[in-house]
Amino acid sequence: MSARFPVRLRRTAALAAVALLCAALTACASGEGARNLAVQDSDAAAAVVNFFSPMEKASPDADNTARTASDLTMAMAEEQLGLTMAYRTYTAEDYQDKTYDEVCLERVRSAKDDLYLLNADVIVALGAEGKLADLSGLACAQNLREEVRAANTVDGKLVAIPQEVVAYGLFVNKDIFKECGLAVPSTPEEFLEACRVLKEKGYDTPVGANRWWLETFVFAQAYADLYNGGDIEAEVAALNAGEARYSDYMRPGFEFLKALIDRGYIDAEDALKSEAFEGAGEGDDFMAGECPMVVAYWGAANTDTAYGNPSFTMEVVGFPSERGPMPVLSMTGYGVSAEAEHRDDALAVMDVILSDEALQLYAETNRVISPSKNVAVDCVEPLRPLNDLVQADTYVLASNAGMDVEQWGSVCLIVRDLLAGASVDECMAKLDALQDEATGK
Incomplete structure (x- = not known):
C-alpha cells in the first residue's frame, strides 16, 4: 500500500467516501462470476471498454438520476466512437468482505478493467504508483477549472477527472x-x-x-x-x-x-x-x-x-x-488504468464523457457543479449563496491528490x-x- 494513505486509515475512511461516491455516480449491470461484480453483455465484434464503478442501490433497475446522467454520457461515447461500454459493478450488499476502495486498488493494480470511478484516496495511492494513465493531453482536460486540475494531479500527472464537483x-x-x-x-x-x-x-x-x-x-x-x-x-x-x-x-x-x-x-x-x-x-x-x-x-x-x-x-x-x-469541495474522478487492455479506447471515452457537451448534459440532468470552467447550470433557490461563491472561484478543496x-x-x-x-x-x-x-x- 502507498505510504501516502496508510491502510489503517484507508479502510475506515473509504466507507465515508464511498457513501458519497455511490450517491454521485453509478452504473447498472449483471453477473461477472465474482460474486460482488457484474458485467453487462456486450457485442463481441465491437470494441469494448470495461468500466468499473460502484452501485448505489441493491437493485440495478431502480431509478436513479445520477445513473441516468452517467448513462446518457456513456451512450454519447458509444455512439460517437462505435464501441460498447461494459459495466463491471461493485454492489453495496457485499461490503462486508472488502470496501469499494480496496477492490479498486486490487483491480487497477492488476489492470482488470479499463476505466474506473475512483475516490480521492485511491487516486493518490494509484497515481503515486504510476498505475493511472496521464490524462493531461486529452482535449477535455484543457477546460478544467484550475483547482480541479490541481486536485487530481499526482507527481505532475493529471491522473483523474471528475464529472461533477461536490x-x-x-x-x-x-x-x-x-x-x-x-x-x-x-x-x-x-x-x-x-x-x-x-x-x-x-x-x-x-x-x-x-x-x-x-x-x-x-x-x-x-x-x-x-x-x-x-x-x-x-x-x-x-x-x-x-x-x-x-x-x-x-x-x-x-x-x-x-x-x-x-x-x-x-x-x-x-x-x-x-x-x-x-x-x-x-x-x-x-x-x-x-x-x-x-x-x-x-x-x-x-x-x-x-x-x-x-x-x-x-x-x-x-x-x-x-x-x-x-x-x-470534494470530488471523485474517472481514471484509466495505465496498463489497460483497451487503454486508447478508454482514453477516447474519457474525451467524450468529459467534453463540455457531455458535462453540460450531466450538470443539467443532476443540477450539479461542473469541473469545466465553461459549464454552468441554474440551481434551486436555497443553493444560490453557495453557488455564487463557487462560480466566483471562492472555495477550498477537501481532496487534493497533489x-x-x-x-x-x-x-x-x-x-x-x-x-x-x-x-x-x-x-x-x-x-x-x-x-x-x-x-x-
Missing part, C-alpha cells in the same frame, strides 16, 4: 434565525455567537451533526487563504517536503470544533454514532424546524432529496472562515477522535504522524 455547505433554517434576531454567520466568531443565542432561545443542539462531515469546518478555516490568494503550488510543495505542517493549518479549525463541543452546540456523543441525515438535529429534526443548522452536500438541497422540500425558508451557505463563508497526506478521509477520522474526547493537541499529533510517515521522517 460542494458541501451549511444548511440554515432562515426562519429560526429571523425569529432569534440573527444574521447568518460568516466568521468563526460570529458562528459561535449565533450558537450561543440559539441555545439560549431553547435550541439545545444548534448544529445537527453526523460522524462523517464535521471536517468541513476544519477545511474551511485551514485552507481559506491557501486556495484564495495563496501560492497553492509552493505551499503544497512545502507541506510535501515537511517544511510546513498540516497541524499548523488545521489547529484553528480543531479548536473551533472543540469549542462547539464543549459549549454543547454539537452533540458529540450522538454525532459520533450517527450516519448522514440522522442523529441529533439531523434528518427529521431539521426538516421539522427544530434544529437551526446541519451540514450536507449540494445534492441534498435539490427537489425530492433529503432536504429538498422544507416547510421553512432554507439557505445553504459556506462554512465560517476569516475570509467569510467558504464552500468546501498533497502527500490524503485529506478528506484522514481528517474525518481525526475529527472523530475529537468527538470521542481527544484533545486538540492529541489530534494535531496524529496529523503530524501522518505527515512524517508520508515524508519518510
